[in-house]
Amino acid sequence: MDLDAQDLPMLMWRHVFGDNIRDHGLLTMKNQTQPNPMRRVSFEKWQVDGCPHQGPSIVRDNTTKESARVHMSWFNNAPDASGLFYAYSDDNGQSISTVNHYVDKENNPEHPFLSQNLNAKEPIQLVWREFDGQQFSVKYTSSVNGESWSSERVIATATLADYPYILQHPSGSYLHWHIIGQPLELIKL
Numbered sequence: 377m378d379l380d381a382q383d384l385p386m387l388m389w390r391h392v393f394g395d396n397i398r399d400h401g402l403l404t405m406k407n408q409t410q411p412n413p414m415r416r417v418s419f420e421k422w423q424v425d426g427c428p429h430q431g432p433s434i435v436r437d438n439t440t441k442e443s444a445r446v447h448m449s450w451f452n453n454a455p456d457a458s459g460l461f462y463a464y465s466d467d468n469g470q471s472i473s474t475v476n477h478y479v480d481k482e483n484n485p486e487h488p489f490l491s492q493n494l495n496a497k498e499p500i501q502l503v504w505r506e507f508d509g510q511q512f513s514v515k516y517t518s519s520v521n522g523e524s525w526s527s528e529r530v531i532a533t534a535t536l537a538d539y540p541y542i543l544q545h546p547s548g549s550y551l552h553w554h555i556i557g558q559p560l561e562l563i564k565l
Contacts, residue, residue, distance in 0.1 A: 378436045380404060380468065381444055388417065388434040388448055398422045400432050400450050402469040415469035418450055420457035428453070435490040437521070439499065444468065447500055447522050449488035453481065460485045460504055464522040478517075478525070479504065491542035493549045498526060501549055501565065503540040514540040514553055516565060531563055 377387050384405040391401035393416065400418040405411050422428070432450035437443045446469070449462045458481035464473045479485040484507040491501045498518035502525075506513050513533045519525045531540075531551050538554040543562065551563040 378434050378446070380436060380446075381442055384408065386434060386436065386446060386468070388432045388450075390428060390431055390450075391416070396423050396425050398424055398428055399452065400448075402434075402446075402448070402465070404468040412468060417448060417463065417465070417469055417472050418452060418461065418475070420452040420454040420461070422452045422454035422458075424453070430486055433488050433490040433502075435492050435500070437500070438492055438494060445521065447490050447492075449490050449502060449504075451486055451488065459483070460488050462488075462502070462522070473522070476525075479506070479515075484508070487539040489539070489541050491544060491549065493544055496549065501542055503531070503542055503551060505537070505540055511535050512537045514551060516551070531565065532561070 380386050387403045390398055393399055402415045402417045403411055430451040434448050437445040444466050446465050451460055460479040462476040486505050488504040492499050498520050500519040500522055503516050511533050514531045515528045516531045517525045517528045534555040536556040541552040543550045543552045549565040554560050
């Protein structure tokens with residue numbers, strides 16, 4: 377969830393389409409009481425009779441008050457399209473950019489999290505967790521506007537760890553990550 381340029385809520389969630397298709401919907405608001413029609417923003421067509429526990433991540437570009445670009449990232453596990461995905465919309469979800477399939481299923485990616493640091497050279501930031509069969513790693517990439525991304529890099533590793541989040545502070549961006557059995561860790565990005 378984030379706020380649009382008029383400080384109205386934008387919500388993105390995993391929705392059930394048709395016969396148990398678990399793709400993602402986006403809801404924006406006309407005003408404080410009237411929603412726009414829900415827009416479907418992912419089309420991997422993951423059909424599963426269950427409730428995947430991984431939700432999407434959404435953040436609006438705040439570089440200017442008028443900016444309407446909304447950045448979205450999600451996980452899906454469809455037979456022909458599985459892994460982590462990214463796209464953006466400049467018109468409240470009426471149209472979606474080309475979808476970037478940035479991490480394949482073989483890397484066991486999960487729980488992407490988008491954030492924005494307005495003081496950074498590449499303000500759009502993305503972290504996610506991967507599992508190689510023995511340990512978890514948190515990976516990071518960043519972008520100016522979502523059209524091209526920096527090379528991904530590993531920020532942290534552990535044998536048992538929670539999902540990654542980015543916290544913004546006047547001193548910079550921090551990876552918020554909890555390694556089971558250890559104190560909460562903040563790692564400057």
